[in-house]
Amino acid sequence: MKREAYMIEDLLKKYKNSTSGTSEMLDRLLTEMLENIGHTDSHIRDQIIYNEFCQILLNNSLNREQISKIINQCIKNLSFNIGETNTDSVFTRSFSILFLHAIICYDNQSIILSERDFNKIIKNSLHYFKVEIDVRGWVEDKGWAHAPAHTSDLIVECIKSRYFKKNLVNEILEGINSNIFKLQLNSVCYIDDEDIRMSMILVSLLEERYITEKEVGIWLAKLKDYLETGASKKIEYYRKTKNYTDFIRALFFQTERFKYLQKNIKILLK
The missing domain is CATH 1.25.40 (Serine Threonine Protein Phosphatase 5, Tetratricopeptide repeat)
Known part of the structure:
Protein backbone atom coordinates (compact mmCIF):
# COMPACT_ATOMS: atom_id res chain seq x y z
CA MET A 1 0.00 0.00 0.00
CA LYS A 165 -35.97 25.52 -9.45
CA LYS A 166 -37.76 24.67 -12.67
CA ASN A 167 -35.65 27.15 -14.63
CA LEU A 168 -32.77 24.65 -14.37
CA VAL A 169 -34.59 22.06 -16.48
CA ASN A 170 -33.49 23.34 -19.90
CA GLU A 171 -29.84 23.41 -18.85
CA ILE A 172 -30.16 19.85 -17.55
CA LEU A 173 -31.64 18.71 -20.87
CA GLU A 174 -28.78 20.41 -22.71
CA GLY A 175 -26.34 18.49 -20.53
CA ILE A 176 -27.99 15.15 -21.27
CA ASN A 177 -28.10 16.03 -24.96
CA SER A 178 -24.38 16.78 -24.94
CA ASN A 179 -23.49 13.57 -23.13
CA ILE A 180 -25.60 11.23 -25.24
CA PHE A 181 -23.49 12.11 -28.26
CA LYS A 182 -20.09 11.91 -26.57
CA LEU A 183 -17.78 9.01 -27.37
CA GLN A 184 -14.75 7.56 -25.63
CA LEU A 185 -11.31 7.32 -27.19
CA ASN A 186 -11.36 5.48 -30.55
CA SER A 187 -15.09 6.23 -30.91
CA VAL A 188 -16.14 3.74 -28.23
CA CYS A 189 -19.75 4.21 -27.11
CA TYR A 190 -21.02 3.94 -23.54
CA ILE A 191 -20.67 0.42 -22.13
CA ASP A 192 -20.93 0.85 -18.34
CA ASP A 193 -24.61 1.70 -17.75
CA GLU A 194 -24.16 5.42 -18.34
CA ASP A 195 -27.44 5.32 -20.28
CA ILE A 196 -29.32 4.08 -17.21
CA ARG A 197 -27.80 6.68 -14.92
CA MET A 198 -28.59 9.52 -17.34
CA SER A 199 -32.14 8.28 -17.88
CA MET A 200 -32.74 8.57 -14.13
CA ILE A 201 -32.37 12.34 -14.45
CA LEU A 202 -35.49 12.45 -16.63
CA VAL A 203 -37.29 10.03 -14.33
CA SER A 204 -36.62 12.37 -11.40
CA LEU A 205 -37.80 15.42 -13.35
CA LEU A 206 -41.00 13.55 -14.20
CA GLU A 207 -41.58 12.31 -10.67
CA GLU A 208 -41.03 15.76 -9.20
CA ARG A 209 -43.31 17.24 -11.90
CA TYR A 210 -40.75 19.63 -13.31
CA ILE A 211 -41.43 18.28 -16.81
CA THR A 212 -44.33 16.52 -18.52
CA GLU A 213 -44.40 13.29 -20.49
CA LYS A 214 -45.33 15.25 -23.60
CA GLU A 215 -42.36 17.59 -23.17
CA VAL A 216 -39.98 14.65 -22.77
CA GLY A 217 -41.42 12.98 -25.87
CA ILE A 218 -40.95 16.12 -27.96
CA TRP A 219 -37.39 16.54 -26.68
CA LEU A 220 -36.49 12.93 -27.49
CA ALA A 221 -37.90 13.32 -31.02
CA LYS A 222 -35.80 16.45 -31.55
CA LEU A 223 -32.70 14.55 -30.45
CA LYS A 224 -33.43 11.86 -33.01
CA ASP A 225 -33.95 14.48 -35.74
CA TYR A 226 -30.65 16.12 -34.82
CA LEU A 227 -28.88 12.77 -34.92
CA GLU A 228 -30.31 11.87 -38.31
CA THR A 229 -29.21 15.16 -39.88
CA GLY A 230 -25.63 13.93 -39.43
CA ALA A 231 -26.31 10.46 -40.82
CA SER A 232 -23.29 8.83 -42.44
CA LYS A 233 -21.54 5.51 -42.80
CA LYS A 234 -18.81 6.52 -40.36
CA ILE A 235 -18.39 4.49 -37.19
CA GLU A 236 -18.90 7.64 -35.08
CA TYR A 237 -22.47 7.98 -36.37
CA TYR A 238 -23.25 4.33 -35.62
CA ARG A 239 -21.87 4.63 -32.09
CA LYS A 240 -23.74 7.87 -31.35
CA THR A 241 -26.92 6.24 -32.64
CA LYS A 242 -26.29 3.34 -30.27
CA ASN A 243 -25.83 5.76 -27.36
CA TYR A 244 -29.17 7.39 -28.19
CA THR A 245 -31.00 4.09 -28.64
CA ASP A 246 -29.59 2.64 -25.41
CA PHE A 247 -30.60 5.82 -23.58
CA ILE A 248 -34.24 5.80 -24.68
CA ARG A 249 -34.50 2.06 -24.05
CA ALA A 250 -33.18 2.60 -20.53
CA LEU A 251 -35.69 5.42 -20.09
CA PHE A 252 -38.52 3.18 -21.30
CA PHE A 253 -37.84 0.57 -18.63
CA GLN A 254 -37.61 3.23 -15.91
CA THR A 255 -40.94 4.89 -16.75
CA GLU A 256 -43.58 2.21 -16.26
CA ARG A 257 -45.81 4.77 -14.53
CA PHE A 258 -45.66 7.07 -17.54
CA LYS A 259 -47.57 5.22 -20.25
CA TYR A 260 -47.90 8.15 -22.63
CA LEU A 261 -44.13 8.58 -22.70
CA GLN A 262 -43.55 4.86 -23.15
CA LYS A 263 -45.87 4.93 -26.17
CA ASN A 264 -43.78 7.73 -27.71
CA ILE A 265 -40.52 5.91 -27.01
CA LYS A 266 -41.83 2.83 -28.80
CA ILE A 267 -42.48 4.97 -31.88
CA LEU A 268 -38.95 6.41 -31.74
CA LEU A 269 -37.46 2.92 -31.51
CA LYS A 270 -39.10 1.75 -34.73
Missing part, protein backbone atom coordinates in the same frame (compact mmCIF):
# COMPACT_ATOMS: atom_id res chain seq x y z
CA LYS A 2 1.31 3.45 -0.90
CA ARG A 3 2.46 6.19 1.45
CA GLU A 4 -0.76 8.19 0.98
CA ALA A 5 -2.84 5.27 2.24
CA TYR A 6 -0.72 4.90 5.37
CA MET A 7 -0.89 8.65 6.03
CA ILE A 8 -4.66 8.89 5.62
CA GLU A 9 -5.30 5.70 7.57
CA ASP A 10 -3.03 6.94 10.36
CA LEU A 11 -4.92 10.24 10.51
CA LEU A 12 -8.22 8.35 10.49
CA LYS A 13 -7.12 6.17 13.37
CA LYS A 14 -5.94 9.16 15.41
CA TYR A 15 -9.14 11.06 14.66
CA LYS A 16 -11.43 8.18 15.62
CA ASN A 17 -9.49 7.46 18.83
CA SER A 18 -9.09 11.08 19.89
CA THR A 19 -11.05 12.59 22.77
CA SER A 20 -9.64 16.10 22.37
CA GLY A 21 -8.52 18.29 19.54
CA THR A 22 -10.65 16.38 17.05
CA SER A 23 -11.51 19.49 15.04
CA GLU A 24 -7.85 20.12 14.25
CA MET A 25 -7.28 16.45 13.43
CA LEU A 26 -10.36 16.44 11.21
CA ASP A 27 -9.06 19.49 9.37
CA ARG A 28 -5.79 17.68 8.69
CA LEU A 29 -7.64 14.57 7.58
CA LEU A 30 -9.93 16.50 5.23
CA THR A 31 -6.96 18.32 3.73
CA GLU A 32 -5.24 15.01 3.03
CA MET A 33 -8.42 13.54 1.56
CA LEU A 34 -8.98 16.50 -0.75
CA GLU A 35 -5.36 16.47 -1.91
CA ASN A 36 -5.69 12.80 -2.87
CA ILE A 37 -9.32 12.78 -4.01
CA GLY A 38 -8.37 11.61 -7.50
CA HIS A 39 -5.75 9.07 -6.49
CA THR A 40 -5.25 6.42 -9.18
CA ASP A 41 -5.20 3.59 -6.63
CA SER A 42 -8.88 2.65 -6.38
CA HIS A 43 -8.44 1.29 -2.84
CA ILE A 44 -7.16 4.65 -1.62
CA ARG A 45 -9.63 6.68 -3.69
CA ASP A 46 -12.80 4.62 -3.17
CA GLN A 47 -12.44 2.77 0.11
CA ILE A 48 -10.23 4.99 2.25
CA ILE A 49 -11.05 8.50 1.02
CA TYR A 50 -14.59 8.47 -0.39
CA ASN A 51 -16.16 5.91 1.94
CA GLU A 52 -14.62 7.45 5.05
CA PHE A 53 -15.68 10.94 3.95
CA CYS A 54 -19.26 9.71 3.65
CA GLN A 55 -19.06 8.23 7.14
CA ILE A 56 -17.72 11.49 8.58
CA LEU A 57 -20.56 13.34 6.86
CA LEU A 58 -23.21 10.93 8.15
CA ASN A 59 -21.81 11.25 11.67
CA ASN A 60 -22.59 14.97 11.50
CA SER A 61 -18.96 15.70 12.30
CA LEU A 62 -18.41 18.61 9.91
CA ASN A 63 -18.89 22.24 10.87
CA ARG A 64 -20.08 24.96 8.50
CA GLU A 65 -16.57 26.16 7.70
CA GLN A 66 -15.38 22.64 6.84
CA ILE A 67 -18.35 21.97 4.57
CA SER A 68 -17.76 25.25 2.75
CA LYS A 69 -14.08 24.41 2.29
CA ILE A 70 -14.94 21.01 0.81
CA ILE A 71 -17.52 22.47 -1.57
CA ASN A 72 -15.16 25.18 -2.80
CA GLN A 73 -12.26 22.78 -3.34
CA CYS A 74 -14.42 20.24 -5.15
CA ILE A 75 -15.84 22.92 -7.44
CA LYS A 76 -12.32 24.14 -8.14
CA ASN A 77 -11.34 20.56 -8.99
CA LEU A 78 -14.01 20.36 -11.70
CA SER A 79 -11.86 22.54 -13.95
CA PHE A 80 -8.63 20.66 -13.15
CA ASN A 81 -7.07 19.88 -16.54
CA ILE A 82 -10.52 19.90 -18.11
CA GLY A 83 -10.33 19.12 -21.81
CA GLU A 84 -7.92 16.25 -21.36
CA THR A 85 -8.99 12.76 -22.33
CA ASN A 86 -7.51 9.40 -21.45
CA THR A 87 -5.47 10.91 -18.60
CA ASP A 88 -5.66 10.46 -14.83
CA SER A 89 -7.00 13.98 -14.19
CA VAL A 90 -10.55 12.71 -14.75
CA PHE A 91 -10.42 10.90 -11.39
CA THR A 92 -9.96 14.22 -9.57
CA ARG A 93 -12.89 15.77 -11.40
CA SER A 94 -15.21 12.78 -11.20
CA PHE A 95 -14.59 12.03 -7.53
CA SER A 96 -15.04 15.69 -6.64
CA ILE A 97 -18.50 15.25 -8.14
CA LEU A 98 -19.01 12.24 -5.85
CA PHE A 99 -18.10 14.33 -2.79
CA LEU A 100 -20.62 16.97 -3.87
CA HIS A 101 -23.18 14.23 -4.46
CA ALA A 102 -22.69 12.95 -0.92
CA ILE A 103 -23.17 16.46 0.46
CA ILE A 104 -26.40 17.00 -1.50
CA CYS A 105 -27.72 13.58 -0.41
CA TYR A 106 -27.02 14.43 3.20
CA ASP A 107 -28.57 17.88 2.88
CA ASN A 108 -31.75 16.36 1.48
CA GLN A 109 -32.05 14.46 4.77
CA SER A 110 -30.53 16.81 7.34
CA ILE A 111 -30.60 20.38 5.94
CA ILE A 112 -27.02 21.61 6.14
CA LEU A 113 -26.76 23.81 3.04
CA SER A 114 -27.87 27.33 2.27
CA GLU A 115 -29.58 28.10 -1.02
CA ARG A 116 -26.39 29.84 -2.07
CA ASP A 117 -24.40 26.64 -1.44
CA PHE A 118 -26.87 24.63 -3.49
CA ASN A 119 -26.86 27.07 -6.39
CA LYS A 120 -23.07 27.05 -6.45
CA ILE A 121 -23.01 23.25 -6.60
CA ILE A 122 -25.71 22.80 -9.26
CA LYS A 123 -24.44 25.63 -11.48
CA ASN A 124 -20.86 24.35 -11.57
CA SER A 125 -21.87 20.71 -11.84
CA LEU A 126 -24.15 21.35 -14.83
CA HIS A 127 -21.35 23.24 -16.54
CA TYR A 128 -18.98 20.36 -15.85
CA PHE A 129 -21.56 17.87 -17.17
CA LYS A 130 -21.48 19.63 -20.54
CA VAL A 131 -17.74 20.23 -20.91
CA GLU A 132 -16.21 16.98 -19.62
CA ILE A 133 -14.89 14.99 -22.60
CA ASP A 134 -13.25 12.06 -20.80
CA VAL A 135 -16.26 9.75 -20.54
CA ARG A 136 -14.53 6.46 -19.79
CA GLY A 137 -16.28 4.13 -17.37
CA TRP A 138 -14.06 1.41 -15.99
CA VAL A 139 -10.33 2.09 -16.40
CA GLU A 140 -8.07 -0.94 -16.25
CA ASP A 141 -5.90 -1.09 -13.08
CA LYS A 142 -7.39 2.21 -11.82
CA GLY A 143 -11.08 1.55 -11.33
CA TRP A 144 -14.08 3.72 -12.06
CA ALA A 145 -13.73 7.14 -13.69
CA HIS A 146 -17.41 7.25 -14.75
CA ALA A 147 -17.79 11.03 -14.92
CA PRO A 148 -21.16 11.06 -16.80
CA ALA A 149 -22.65 8.52 -14.38
CA HIS A 150 -21.39 10.26 -11.25
CA THR A 151 -22.64 13.64 -12.48
CA SER A 152 -26.01 12.14 -13.39
CA ASP A 153 -26.35 10.79 -9.85
CA LEU A 154 -25.58 14.24 -8.46
CA ILE A 155 -28.16 15.92 -10.69
CA VAL A 156 -30.81 13.39 -9.62
CA GLU A 157 -30.21 14.33 -5.98
CA CYS A 158 -30.24 18.04 -6.81
CA ILE A 159 -33.68 17.64 -8.41
CA LYS A 160 -34.95 16.32 -5.06
CA SER A 161 -33.63 19.38 -3.21
CA ARG A 162 -35.93 21.97 -1.66
CA TYR A 163 -33.83 24.57 -3.48
CA PHE A 164 -34.26 23.16 -6.99
